[in-house]
Amino acid sequence: MNQDRPAKSATRAEVAQRAGVSTAVVSYVLTGAKRVSSATEARVRAAIDELGYRPNGTARALRTGRSSMLGIVIPDIGNPYFAEFVREFERAVAGRNFAITVASSHGDPEEELRLVESLRGRAVDGLAVASVVHAARRAEVHGAGGPIVWIDAFDPEPGSFTVGADAETGARSLVEHLIAVHDRRNIAIVLAPSRRPGIEPREVGWRSALRAAGLPDGPIELVDDWTREFGAGAGRRLFTRPDRPDAIFAASDFLGIGLLSAAAELGVSIPDDVPVVSYDGTAESEFSIPKLTTYRQPVARMARATADALIDAVPTDSRHLVFPGELVIRRSCGCTTATAHEPLTTGDS
Structure with a gap:
């Protein structure tokens, strides 16, 4: 033998x-x-x-027409928000005997389209995509293949299943806190170009809070990308302005971390000199110095909803799920006691 x-x-x-x-x-x-x-x-x-x-997964896929595999395409696996979404998505599908394959488009629209086509060609049962492609071009990927759920989406799109957080409400709540609790009157915003048509919802929320308080727009610092490096560059410019803002809203945690780095470099005290708040609520915001006051996105709920839609083969035509987040108060805004507020809004349209 x-x-x-x-x-x-x-x-x-x-x-x-x-x-x-x-x-x-x-x-x-x-x-x-x-x-x-x-x-x-x-x-x-x-x-x-x-x-x-x-x-034998291959044999089962041939027999049933299902691979028990889902794909997820994100712009940047190094971004903690997307890393946390992938982790929660993996948890959601693992309990239902599915596995996932993850691909990063590196923020390149053409690479995203290529990855979507490639994964569909590999017979994944469905795709979750955090898109950097303009909505008009995404029509190219509809048709044959498994369902697609567009994640990290702020607004509904005709003919698409979209999932996202209420970013406008989140931004507004952060700025309202700076105004009402800390009496700030010249509040800057730091953000990168939106991947979506129209005004970025976080900018809309920032403006609406200022308008409601009868305040003019503060400085707008538009950077090239949603990274720590660009956040630090924005901080160096804002902190050294002759008319330095008295508070800053960073439209992502990564940008907020960059602002904190620039403040330390320049000897600017956060929050004593300039309070800083951010949007996303990733783990990085909790371990920064000082800890960031932030609007926490409901990542686990959004990931579960995405998994449910793909596994249960929910019709993916013209449906938008928007989930409430929560305002998390920490030291960077000037508050001395950290608290987490209840979700601020709900919606399913």
Whole structure:
């Protein structure tokens, strides 16, 4: 006997025989398609372990037309917001016997379209895409292939299933806090160009809070990208202006972290000299010095909704899910006690 020859893989029928059930019951345990008793599931899983059974995913995909694989395309895996979304998305699909494949477009619209086409060609059952492509061009990817959910979307788009947070309300709540609690009157905004047509919702929220308080627009510092480096550059310019703003709203945590770095470099005290607040609510905002007051996006809820839509094959035509976030008060705005407020708004349109 050749000892080097690999052992023959166990079959589903052998697992069923060992567990004393039908092959259909083995399938139910593996796929979660139907519920079985806990005792039966335990016997099946014990038989799987004893026999070393491994399902043939390729054969199953050919037989069922489903790969049990979802794809997610994001602009930048190094951005903590997208990293956290991927983590929560993975958790949401893993509990339903799906796996994910992750791809980064690096903020390149052409690369995004290529990745979407490539993943659909690999027969993923659905795609979640944080798009940098203009909505008019995204029509190119509709048609044959699994469903697509466009994530990190602030507004509905005709013919598309979109998921996002209420960014306008989040921005407005941050600026209102600076005005009402800290009596700030010259509030700057730092943001990068929007990937969407029209005015960036975070800018809209900033303006609406100022208008409601009867205040003029503060300085607008538009940077090239949503990174720490560009946030630091914006900070160097804002902190050294003759008419330095008395507070700054950073439209992302990355930009806010960059502002804090520039402040430390220039000897500007945050929050004593200039309070800073940010949007996103990633883990970085909690571990910055000082900790950032922020609007936390409901990443776990958005990821679960995206997974549900793709796995349950929800029709992906003209539906927009918008989720409320929460205002998290920390030291960077000037408050001495950290608190988290309840969600500020709800919506599903």
